[in-house]
Amino acid sequence: MIVIATLVAALAAVLHVLIFVMESVLWSRPSVWKRFAVPDQAAADITRPMAYNQGFYNLFLAIGAFVGIVAYGVGEHAVGLTLVFFTLTCMVLAAVVLVSTGARYIRAALIQGILPLAAIVLIFLSDPLTT
Template sequence: MTLLTSILIAFVALEHLYFLILEMFLWTKPKGIKTFGLKSKAFAEETKVLAANQGLYNGFLSAGLVYAIIQKDINIAIFFLVCVTIAGIYGSYSTKNIKLFYAQSIPAIFALITIFI
């Protein structure tokens, strides 16, 4: 695993750790409401359990990527980067928000490219 690949994987892992924090702990706070464009504080309260679940999954993605770096295991890195890419594609499609694709999938795709070149 090259240094550049490790840096890009670490970046994706940090992004997903940040998503965990936003979704699990800041969803009903002004930062979470603004970040996700939620329509109201009441809506945020109604959906906070779903958001926390989503945040937990982002935490698992982050943990898997960190594990791949520690173990220097390209196959584990590829698996989790592909998961991140697919999640970003689906999230962008289902929410009709292309920014999600750029924020989530593109960094993972760049990391994958460095693995395969």
């Protein structure tokens, strides 16, 4: 079960890397900012610095998850699991905050939060520290 949890956690991290790319690298493309419910180019230009910053938050969470997965894989189970759990929890809580900003963000919050939540549940179901 821990292998499946690790794969789901890695998918959550990959998703957050993709969000980083959209927010911090490709934000100037209308096809990207429209995905984030930005209404026009002027609003995209105004929100570009915020999106750039937010994208890096997503990247750092992804890096934390990847480092935790590697640490777990090389035998540092407690350290790796702690780091993975922390970063996944931050991802889920960010999705909760996103929902709190309005009902129109429910879909985005589900996309952002379902993989890390599933990984957390799988981690608890696998009981990895007792094996």
